[in-house]
Amino acid sequence: MQEPQRRIRALYGESTITVYQAYPPEIGVPAARDGRFPPAWKRDRMTWIKPSFLWMMYRCGWGEKAGQETVLAVEVTRDGFEWALRHACLSGYVHAVHGDRATWQRRLKRAPARVQWDPERDLRLRALPYRSLQLGLTGEAARRYADEWTVAVRDVTPLARAIRAHVNDGDLDAAAGLLPPERPYPAPPAAEFGCPCPGRAG
Template sequence: MLTSLYSDQSTNWPASGRYILAQFTPTTITVYQAYNRFIASYAVQHQTLGGPDFSLTRMTWIKPNFAWMMYRSAWATSKNQEHILAIELQRTVWDEMLLHGVVSSYGQSRAFANQEEWNAELKNSKIRIQWDPDHSLKGGKLKRRAIQVGIKHEWMENYLEGIVRIEDITEFVREQGKLVEGGLLDAVMTPTETIYEVSDAIKTRLGMDMDEEAGDD
């Protein structure tokens, strides 16, 4: 995992709009999930998600944006989110999930002719896309939107098959969390993230071609 000073790289990110900020290579993208120690231990040992404590039937949410994951898990201190997994996923699988996903709120995308069409697709879709406010290291809400992707059923199987590597980065997270808590924000290191470019079809599907205020809650 490549890391950089958050204070340096955040100045290069868009202040508003819907963007996928992520760490990626020509073939993989890193996404994050937070679990308890039992699920995390199994995942690292077996390099897949599973085991007696993991549910394959419920919707699983994955996030490519590190800062948003830190906000959601309170820097790995929230209950059942004490361990942060960095999961390298094949980009082909990630892109397919985006292309088949349905935004969680009507009006966030021009891909649907009307609300009835959106409702029907959302009801039948196994992939849900949410654009949530991104957050600063201290948890402050930003104008920029961060993506999270919820998957279930056959797409969960596709996701597991697309996993290249799983790493438990909890120790790193806690070290950086202590710096944040101590107000040493200029010293905080985070995974190096840049804008992940997608096809025009995905941009339209996910409303990335719309003004950031359109359809936002």
């Protein structure tokens, strides 16, 4: 079945969803150890979370880019994640969604979350013809993410390295077998996302 142009793909369960971030060790190591972000993590800055593991690998270079050496899997509540989606604005102006640029700019200024659609990646980190979500959190959303929504934090840097080793060896089947089992996420419908996301059942 053909993939839609925009879709949230994620590892999730009944009450939580896993998103990915990458940090320098002084933030990532204590976050994974304690299951929450340390004081050095700035709650007054925008933070971007990625439900797509491979998009995170593209962004952090498999955990080898400077300042992104520790790759974290952050398990957050679905209620919190969906609150962010409901209060989000697209990071770029789209006439069909916003009507005029001034309206978009006003929404963007007020919104505690930003939706951005970036090309999904394959195991060789090449762009695919469809996009996955990157969600920016700021202000109230960033504080809630750190202090209320986060359920668990895991260091998945060894997993990233293991997958990359298989890719470098040309064993894509072995690499694929280690990937987190992501599937389409039933996000709440909102034209503001810039896509016809299916509504959540139940």
